Amino acid sequence: MTPDNASYTTAAYTLAAIVYLAYVLSLKLRLRRLRARALALEASERPRSERAAGA
Amino acid sequence: MTSGQPSAPYSIPSQRDPLVGVALLGIAAVYVRALAFTPIEARQGAAQKIMYIHATSAFIALYVAFVLMAVASALYLWLKDEKLDRVAESAAEVGLCFTTVVLATGPIWGKTIWGAWWTWDARLTATLFLWFIILAYLLLRGAVEERGRRARYSAVLGILASFLVPFIHLSVYLFRTLHPMPILLKPSAPSLPNEMLVTFLFSFAAFTLLFIALLRLRYRIATLRDYVDDREAERA
Numbered sequence: 695m696t697p698d699n700a701s702y703t704t705a706a707y708t709l710a711a712i713v714y715l716a717y718v719l720s721l722k723l724r725l726r727r728l729r730a731r732a733l734a735l736e737a738s739e740r741p742r743s744e745r746a747a748g749a
Numbered sequence: 750m751t752s753g754q755p756s757a758p759y760s761i762p763s764q765r766d767p768l769v770g771v772a773l774l775g776i777a778a779v780y781v782r783a784l785a786f787t788p789i790e791a792r793q794g795a796a797q798k799i800m801y802i803h804a805t806s807a808f809i810a811l812y813v814a815f816v817l818m819a820v821a822s823a824l825y826l827w828l829k830d831e832k833l834d835r836v837a838e839s840a841a842e843v844g845l846c847f848t849t850v851v852l853a854t855g856p857i858w859g860k861t862i863w864g865a866w867w868t869w870d871a872r873l874t875a876t877l878f879l880w881f882i883i884l885a886y887l888l889l890r891g892a893v894e895e896r897g898r899r900a901r902y903s904a905v906l907g908i909l910a911s912f913l914v915p916f917i918h919l920s921v922y923l924f925r926t927l928h929p930m931p932i933l934l935k936p937s938a939p940s941l942p943n944e945m946l947v948t949f950l951f952s953f954a955a956f957t958l959l960f961i962a963l964l965r966l967r968y969r970i971a972t973l974r975d976y977v978d979d980r981e982a983e984r985a
Contacts, residue, residue, distance in 0.1 A: 696789060696791050696792070696794050697793070697794040697796075697861070698794060698795075699793075699794045699795055699796040699861040700794070700795040700796075702795075702796045702799070702857050702858070702860065702861045703784070703795045703796055703798050703799055705857055706796075706799045706802065706803070706853075706854040706857040706858065707780060707783075707784065707799075707802060709850075709853045709854060709857070710802045710806070710850045710853065710854055711776075711780075713846065713849050713850050713853060714773075714776065714846070714850065714959070715773075717846045717963070718769060718773070718963070721963065721966050721967060721970060722764070722966075724970050725762070725764060725966065725969065725970050725973070726764055728970060728973045728974055728977055729761055729762070729764060729973065731977050732761045732973060732976065732977050732980075733761060735977065735980050735981065735984075736761070739980075739984075
Protein backbone atom coordinates (compact mmCIF):
# COMPACT_ATOMS: atom_id res chain seq x y z
CA MET A 695 0.00 0.00 0.00
CA THR A 696 1.27 3.47 -0.88
CA PRO A 697 2.04 5.43 2.32
CA ASP A 698 0.37 8.79 2.88
CA ASN A 699 3.30 11.14 3.49
CA ALA A 700 2.46 14.15 1.29
CA SER A 701 2.88 16.51 4.27
CA TYR A 702 6.60 15.64 4.38
CA THR A 703 6.92 16.50 0.70
CA THR A 704 5.16 19.83 1.26
CA ALA A 705 7.49 20.57 4.20
CA ALA A 706 10.62 19.77 2.16
CA TYR A 707 9.54 21.85 -0.84
CA THR A 708 8.58 24.77 1.42
CA LEU A 709 11.89 24.62 3.28
CA ALA A 710 13.87 24.54 0.02
CA ALA A 711 11.92 27.54 -1.31
CA ILE A 712 12.59 29.48 1.90
CA VAL A 713 16.35 28.79 1.77
CA TYR A 714 16.70 29.73 -1.91
CA LEU A 715 14.50 32.84 -1.67
CA ALA A 716 16.26 34.02 1.49
CA TYR A 717 19.61 33.64 -0.26
CA VAL A 718 18.43 35.55 -3.35
CA LEU A 719 17.11 38.30 -1.09
CA SER A 720 20.38 38.49 0.85
CA LEU A 721 22.34 38.80 -2.42
CA LYS A 722 20.01 41.54 -3.69
CA LEU A 723 20.36 43.48 -0.42
CA ARG A 724 24.15 43.15 -0.44
CA LEU A 725 24.30 44.35 -4.05
CA ARG A 726 22.04 47.29 -3.27
CA ARG A 727 24.14 48.32 -0.23
CA LEU A 728 27.39 48.08 -2.21
CA ARG A 729 25.90 50.00 -5.13
CA ALA A 730 24.88 52.79 -2.75
CA ARG A 731 28.43 52.94 -1.34
CA ALA A 732 29.97 52.97 -4.83
CA LEU A 733 27.60 55.69 -6.08
CA ALA A 734 28.26 57.80 -2.98
CA LEU A 735 32.01 57.47 -3.58
CA GLU A 736 31.65 58.52 -7.23
CA ALA A 737 29.41 61.43 -6.28
CA SER A 738 31.87 62.69 -3.67
CA GLU A 739 34.79 62.38 -6.09
CA ARG A 740 33.08 64.15 -8.97
CA PRO A 741 33.26 67.68 -7.53
CA ARG A 742 36.91 67.07 -6.58
CA SER A 743 37.85 66.06 -10.14
CA GLU A 744 35.79 68.94 -11.53
CA ARG A 745 37.68 71.35 -9.24
CA ALA A 746 40.98 69.85 -10.41
CA ALA A 747 39.93 70.30 -14.04
CA GLY A 748 38.93 73.92 -13.42
CA ALA A 749 42.19 74.85 -11.63
CA MET B 750 50.18 40.47 -6.21
CA THR B 751 47.85 41.72 -8.91
CA SER B 752 45.78 44.81 -8.35
CA GLY B 753 42.38 44.18 -6.85
CA GLN B 754 40.81 46.88 -8.94
CA PRO B 755 38.64 45.62 -11.77
CA SER B 756 39.97 46.59 -15.19
CA ALA B 757 39.05 50.24 -15.84
CA PRO B 758 36.66 51.69 -16.81
CA TYR B 759 34.47 49.90 -14.30
CA SER B 760 30.75 50.51 -14.51
CA ILE B 761 28.71 49.96 -11.36
CA PRO B 762 26.32 47.05 -12.05
CA SER B 763 22.61 47.72 -12.09
CA GLN B 764 20.30 46.35 -9.42
CA ARG B 765 18.20 44.46 -11.98
CA ASP B 766 19.14 40.94 -12.98
CA PRO B 767 16.58 39.22 -15.25
CA LEU B 768 18.44 35.89 -15.14
CA VAL B 769 17.62 35.43 -11.44
CA GLY B 770 13.93 36.04 -12.18
CA VAL B 771 13.97 33.58 -15.09
CA ALA B 772 15.73 30.97 -12.91
CA LEU B 773 13.17 31.38 -10.11
CA LEU B 774 10.35 30.99 -12.65
CA GLY B 775 12.04 27.78 -13.80
CA ILE B 776 12.13 26.49 -10.22
CA ALA B 777 8.43 27.37 -9.83
CA ALA B 778 7.71 25.34 -12.99
CA VAL B 779 9.65 22.40 -11.50
CA TYR B 780 7.50 22.61 -8.36
CA VAL B 781 4.31 22.49 -10.45
CA ARG B 782 5.50 19.63 -12.65
CA ALA B 783 6.93 17.57 -9.76
CA LEU B 784 4.01 18.03 -7.36
CA ALA B 785 1.05 18.01 -9.77
CA PHE B 786 2.07 16.19 -12.96
CA THR B 787 4.53 13.48 -11.92
CA PRO B 788 3.23 10.11 -10.72
CA ILE B 789 3.58 9.05 -7.09
CA GLU B 790 6.01 6.21 -6.52
CA ALA B 791 4.09 3.19 -5.20
CA ARG B 792 6.38 2.07 -2.34
CA GLN B 793 7.68 5.42 -1.01
CA GLY B 794 4.57 7.53 -1.65
CA ALA B 795 4.65 11.28 -2.29
CA ALA B 796 7.84 11.66 -0.23
CA GLN B 797 9.82 10.24 -3.16
CA LYS B 798 9.18 13.58 -4.92
CA ILE B 799 11.64 15.18 -2.50
CA MET B 800 14.26 13.61 -4.79
CA TYR B 801 13.60 16.25 -7.48
CA ILE B 802 14.92 19.02 -5.23
CA HIS B 803 17.22 17.04 -2.92
CA ALA B 804 19.23 15.07 -5.49
CA THR B 805 19.49 17.91 -8.02
CA SER B 806 20.67 20.36 -5.34
CA ALA B 807 23.21 17.77 -4.13
CA PHE B 808 24.44 17.12 -7.66
CA ILE B 809 24.96 20.82 -8.40
CA ALA B 810 26.55 21.58 -5.00
CA LEU B 811 29.01 18.67 -5.09
CA TYR B 812 29.87 18.20 -8.74
CA VAL B 813 29.47 21.73 -10.05
CA ALA B 814 29.90 24.32 -7.26
CA PHE B 815 32.64 22.69 -5.20
CA VAL B 816 34.51 21.36 -8.22
CA LEU B 817 34.41 24.88 -9.71
CA MET B 818 35.63 26.27 -6.37
CA ALA B 819 38.57 23.81 -6.36
CA VAL B 820 39.51 24.42 -10.00
CA ALA B 821 39.31 28.21 -9.62
CA SER B 822 41.36 28.00 -6.39
CA ALA B 823 44.07 25.89 -8.04
CA LEU B 824 44.19 28.24 -11.01
CA TYR B 825 44.41 31.21 -8.65
CA LEU B 826 47.45 29.72 -6.90
CA TRP B 827 49.05 29.30 -10.31
CA LEU B 828 48.03 32.51 -12.12
CA LYS B 829 47.38 34.87 -9.16
CA ASP B 830 44.41 36.40 -11.01
CA GLU B 831 41.93 37.86 -8.52
CA LYS B 832 39.01 37.09 -10.83
CA LEU B 833 39.66 33.40 -10.14
CA ASP B 834 39.60 34.04 -6.39
CA ARG B 835 36.23 35.77 -6.80
CA VAL B 836 34.90 32.81 -8.81
CA ALA B 837 36.05 30.40 -6.08
CA GLU B 838 34.50 32.55 -3.35
CA SER B 839 31.21 32.84 -5.24
CA ALA B 840 31.03 29.12 -6.07
CA ALA B 841 31.71 28.22 -2.42
CA GLU B 842 28.94 30.46 -1.09
CA VAL B 843 26.35 29.40 -3.66
CA GLY B 844 27.39 25.77 -3.12
CA LEU B 845 26.86 26.22 0.61
CA CYS B 846 23.31 27.42 -0.08
CA PHE B 847 22.61 24.34 -2.23
CA THR B 848 24.16 22.04 0.42
CA THR B 849 21.95 23.67 3.07
CA VAL B 850 18.92 22.63 1.00
CA VAL B 851 20.36 19.10 0.69
CA LEU B 852 20.85 18.85 4.47
CA ALA B 853 17.40 20.35 5.17
CA THR B 854 15.40 18.16 2.77
CA GLY B 855 17.36 14.90 3.23
CA PRO B 856 16.26 14.28 6.84
CA ILE B 857 12.60 14.91 5.90
CA TRP B 858 12.84 12.26 3.17
CA GLY B 859 14.82 10.00 5.53
CA LYS B 860 12.15 10.22 8.23
CA THR B 861 9.52 8.81 5.87
CA ILE B 862 11.75 5.98 4.56
CA TRP B 863 14.05 5.08 7.47
CA GLY B 864 11.83 6.27 10.34
CA ALA B 865 14.68 8.52 11.59
CA TRP B 866 15.51 12.16 10.87
CA TRP B 867 19.23 11.55 10.89
CA THR B 868 21.67 8.67 10.91
CA TRP B 869 25.45 8.98 11.24
CA ASP B 870 26.20 7.05 8.09
CA ALA B 871 29.15 7.85 5.85
CA ARG B 872 27.40 9.92 3.18
CA LEU B 873 25.31 12.05 5.52
CA THR B 874 28.17 12.64 7.94
CA ALA B 875 30.67 13.51 5.19
CA THR B 876 28.19 15.94 3.62
CA LEU B 877 27.66 17.60 6.99
CA PHE B 878 31.46 17.86 7.45
CA LEU B 879 31.77 19.43 3.99
CA TRP B 880 29.07 21.96 4.93
CA PHE B 881 31.07 22.92 8.05
CA ILE B 882 34.34 23.17 6.08
CA ILE B 883 32.77 25.47 3.48
CA LEU B 884 31.31 27.56 6.29
CA ALA B 885 34.83 27.75 7.80
CA TYR B 886 36.16 28.72 4.35
CA LEU B 887 33.76 31.69 4.23
CA LEU B 888 34.54 32.67 7.83
CA LEU B 889 38.25 32.54 7.00
CA ARG B 890 37.65 34.89 4.09
CA GLY B 891 35.94 37.33 6.44
CA ALA B 892 38.71 37.10 9.03
CA VAL B 893 41.79 37.80 6.86
CA GLU B 894 41.96 41.41 5.71
CA GLU B 895 44.97 41.40 3.38
CA ARG B 896 43.53 40.38 0.03
CA GLY B 897 46.43 38.36 -1.35
CA ARG B 898 46.89 36.36 1.83
CA ARG B 899 43.13 35.81 2.12
CA ALA B 900 43.00 34.46 -1.42
CA ARG B 901 45.98 32.11 -0.86
CA TYR B 902 44.72 30.69 2.44
CA SER B 903 41.19 30.18 1.17
CA ALA B 904 42.44 28.64 -2.10
CA VAL B 905 44.33 25.99 -0.12
CA LEU B 906 41.32 25.32 2.14
CA GLY B 907 39.00 25.21 -0.86
CA ILE B 908 41.16 22.61 -2.61
CA LEU B 909 41.39 20.50 0.57
CA ALA B 910 37.60 20.70 1.07
CA SER B 911 37.00 19.44 -2.46
CA PHE B 912 38.80 16.17 -1.60
CA LEU B 913 35.62 15.24 0.28
CA VAL B 914 33.58 15.29 -2.97
CA PRO B 915 34.83 11.95 -4.43
CA PHE B 916 34.69 10.47 -0.93
CA ILE B 917 31.01 11.48 -0.61
CA HIS B 918 30.26 10.07 -4.08
CA LEU B 919 31.94 6.72 -3.35
CA SER B 920 30.78 6.47 0.29
CA VAL B 921 27.70 4.41 -0.65
CA TYR B 922 29.99 1.82 -2.28
CA LEU B 923 32.75 1.88 0.37
CA PHE B 924 30.59 1.65 3.51
CA ARG B 925 27.41 0.00 4.67
CA THR B 926 25.01 2.91 4.48
CA LEU B 927 21.29 3.61 4.60
CA HIS B 928 21.60 6.17 1.81
CA PRO B 929 20.39 4.72 -1.49
CA MET B 930 22.80 3.93 -4.34
CA PRO B 931 22.88 6.39 -7.27
CA ILE B 932 20.00 5.88 -9.69
CA LEU B 933 21.40 8.17 -12.40
CA LEU B 934 25.14 8.66 -11.89
CA LYS B 935 26.08 5.02 -12.40
CA PRO B 936 27.61 2.97 -15.21
CA SER B 937 24.30 1.31 -16.24
CA ALA B 938 21.15 3.03 -17.52
CA PRO B 939 19.11 5.25 -15.11
CA SER B 940 16.62 3.22 -13.05
CA LEU B 941 13.75 5.72 -13.19
CA PRO B 942 10.51 5.46 -15.19
CA ASN B 943 10.41 7.88 -18.12
CA GLU B 944 7.98 10.40 -16.60
CA MET B 945 10.07 10.66 -13.43
CA LEU B 946 13.28 10.87 -15.43
CA VAL B 947 11.89 13.77 -17.49
CA THR B 948 10.90 15.61 -14.28
CA PHE B 949 14.33 14.95 -12.82
CA LEU B 950 16.12 16.24 -15.93
CA PHE B 951 13.84 19.30 -16.07
CA SER B 952 14.60 19.94 -12.40
CA PHE B 953 18.30 19.51 -13.05
CA ALA B 954 18.17 22.09 -15.88
CA ALA B 955 16.22 24.59 -13.73
CA PHE B 956 18.54 24.24 -10.73
CA THR B 957 21.58 24.55 -13.02
CA LEU B 958 20.14 27.82 -14.34
CA LEU B 959 19.53 28.97 -10.74
CA PHE B 960 23.14 28.11 -9.88
CA ILE B 961 24.44 30.11 -12.86
CA ALA B 962 22.21 33.09 -11.97
CA LEU B 963 23.26 33.08 -8.30
CA LEU B 964 26.93 32.58 -9.16
CA ARG B 965 26.80 35.50 -11.58
CA LEU B 966 25.08 37.74 -9.03
CA ARG B 967 27.50 36.74 -6.25
CA TYR B 968 30.48 37.36 -8.56
CA ARG B 969 29.20 40.86 -9.34
CA ILE B 970 28.94 41.53 -5.60
CA ALA B 971 32.54 40.36 -5.04
CA THR B 972 33.78 42.56 -7.90
CA LEU B 973 31.87 45.60 -6.67
CA ARG B 974 33.07 45.03 -3.08
CA ASP B 975 36.72 44.95 -4.22
CA TYR B 976 36.15 48.08 -6.31
CA VAL B 977 34.61 49.96 -3.35
CA ASP B 978 37.36 48.74 -0.98
CA ASP B 979 40.05 49.94 -3.39
CA ARG B 980 38.45 53.35 -3.88
CA GLU B 981 37.99 53.80 -0.13
CA ALA B 982 41.61 52.75 0.48
CA GLU B 983 42.78 55.31 -2.11
CA ARG B 984 40.90 58.07 -0.31
CA ALA B 985 42.10 57.12 3.20
